[in-house]
Amino acid sequence: MNPIEPQKIQSFITQDASAKAMVEFAEKLGKHLKEKKVTTSQMRNAYGNMKKLEMAGWQGNRTQREVLLLKPRLAYAAGRQQDRDAREGLKSLKDTMDSAIDVVNNEDSFKRFCQFFEAIIAYHKSAGGK
Numbered sequence: 001m002n003p004i005e006p007q008k009i010q011s012f013i014t015q016d017a018s019a020k021a022m023v024e025f026a027e028k029l030g031k032h033l034k035e036k037k038v039t040t041s042q043m044r045n046a047y048g049n050m051k052k053l054e055m056a057g058w059q060g061n062r063t064q065r066e067v068l069l070l071k072p073r074l075a076y077a078a079g080r081q082q083d084r085d086a087r088e089g090l091k092s093l094k095d096t097m098d099s100a101i102d103v104v105n106n107e108d109s110f111k112r113f114c115q116f117f118e119a120i121i122a123y124h125k126s127a128g129g130k
Contacts, residue, residue, distance in 0.1 A: 004092065006099040013103045013112045022116055029096060030123025036089025040125065042081070043093065046073040047121055054114045058107035067104045067113065070097065093120070 012022035033043075040047075053066050074097055078090035097117065104113045 004095045004099065006102075009096055009099040010103045012116050013100050013109050016108075016112070022112075023119060026116060026119035027123045029092065029120050030125075031127045032092060033089045033120070033124045034127035036085045036092075037083065038086050038089040038093070038124070040121070042077055042086065042090060043121065043124075045077060046070045046097070047117060049073065050114060050117050053110075058110050063110060064105060067101055067110065071101055074098070096120075 008021070008025070011018045012025065049066070049070060053063055056063070071094075074090070074094040078087055078094045081087035081090055100113050100116055104110050
């Protein structure tokens with residue numbers, strides 16, 4: 001996978017016009033995660049927390065704080081992996097999501113962030129990820 005480009009990822013979260021590029025990136029990352037043998041359960045903690053936040057809806061600073069706390073969850077998931085490939089894949093996910101999380105500051109950016117994370121998970125699954 002190409003190096004993570006924070007500005008590009010951040011545009012996915014801040015601009016509606018970048019939806020096509022976001023979907024293409026999510027597909028590439030999802031396939032990369034599958035190739036690195038990352039499992040859905042390895043991503044589940046952060047993803048599950050994001051889904052809970054999404055269901056609760058945007059609540060201003062509270063939601064922004066909870067989204068920010070996804071960063072250490074992703075770092076933990078990557079750091080605890082013994083398998084080098086899975087650790088590398090989870091680090092790619094962590095770096096990507098860290099860039100996205102940095103610009104979540106309102107309801108619209110939060111919705112786009114949730115869509116981005118969900119797209120990555122969906123493409124990982126469609127690539128045969130477990």
